[in-house]
Amino acid sequence: MEKRVARSKQLHKCEIGRCLIIDPRTGNLRCKRRAPFQISNDDYINEDGEWGLKRSYKFMNGFVRPITVNVRCNNDGKLLTNGNETRNVSFYISKYQLKVQGRNFNTSAVFAKTLAYHRDHSDYVETLQERQRLFLFRVCHAMNREQELAAPMVMSYLMGWGDMYRSHHYIPIYWTSFVGRLLEAFPSLKRYVILFVRRVFANIY
Ligand SMILES: [Zn+2]
Known part of the structure; x- marks a missing residue:
């Protein structure tokens, strides 16, 4: 060993x-x-x-x-x-x-800096609602601007591969079709399914 x-x-x-x-x-x-x-x-x-x-x-x-x-x-x-x-x-x-802090790891500080900057530079923005809306908008921009991305991530985006690697191809399986196949193979399960469905509906309504 x-x-x-x-x-x-x-x-x-x-x-x-x-x-x-x-x-x-x-x-x-x-x-x-x-x-x-x-x-x-x-x-x-x-x-x-x-x-x-x-x-x-x-x-x-x-x-x-x-x-x-x-x-x-x-x-x-x-x-x-x-x-x-x-x-x-x-x-x-x-x-x-x-884990040593990188440039953008301290997100709250980036946000605070952005807010402070716009407080000083945009008193033309009057209403509170507008301020809140623009704040979120600016926070997103600040994060985008300061964010560090790994090279494989950037390549993945450029190639249109999305943001993860997967070893398999997945498809959705719908519950009803699954139950349908199950009952086809085991018809004796039918009464349990009906009980189950009743219970679920009783909980919803
Ligand atoms: Zn070496």
């Missing part, structure tokens, strides 16, 4: 568009995860706090054995030997868990 998970999840494969970037100094392609990694016959740590895992293959990412075996997913362990690293990793984890 450990070998199978490690082989499929922990092996680093350099690919353009994933980890290979152009090094601005040399102009050559370079892996931003710094693969191939350093080979070591043993786990090690020196006085400066520099440490490393045993690694006999230079594209293997380090992993924590119990996590690999029990959770069966990719993982990355870090040995914290000093305050600086502990602080950095704490910030990294917190940021990752809490």
Whole structure:
């Protein structure tokens, strides 16, 4: 199990568009995860706090054995030997868990900004009703303007594929035709259906 998970999840494969970037100094392609990694016959740590895992293959990412075996997913362990690293990793984890705020994530602030702007710039709009109507209109525009869309989403819209991918083609099945087929196959169910329909109508009327 450990070998199978490690082989499929922990092996680093350099690919353009994933980890290979152009090094601005040399102009050559370079892996931003710094693969191939350093080979070591043993786990090690020196006085400066520099440490490393045993690694006999230079594209293997380090992993924590119990996590690999029990959770069966990719993982990355870090040995914290000093305050600086502990602080950095704490910030990294917190940021990752809490989801860093993007430009338009704070929707209410975008709305408030839009409202404030129009309060200052459109006193020609008299009635309250008109203000409310335009407010909704402007809020929509503000959201459209500030929204970030993922590239696949944009492509999907441009191609007219709608806003989701589906593995199957679905058609509506109407309840009455379904019941019709059911009764055709099992006529003995008829009285239950009549009871059911009566009950439903009793609830409606
Ligand atoms: Zn790489």
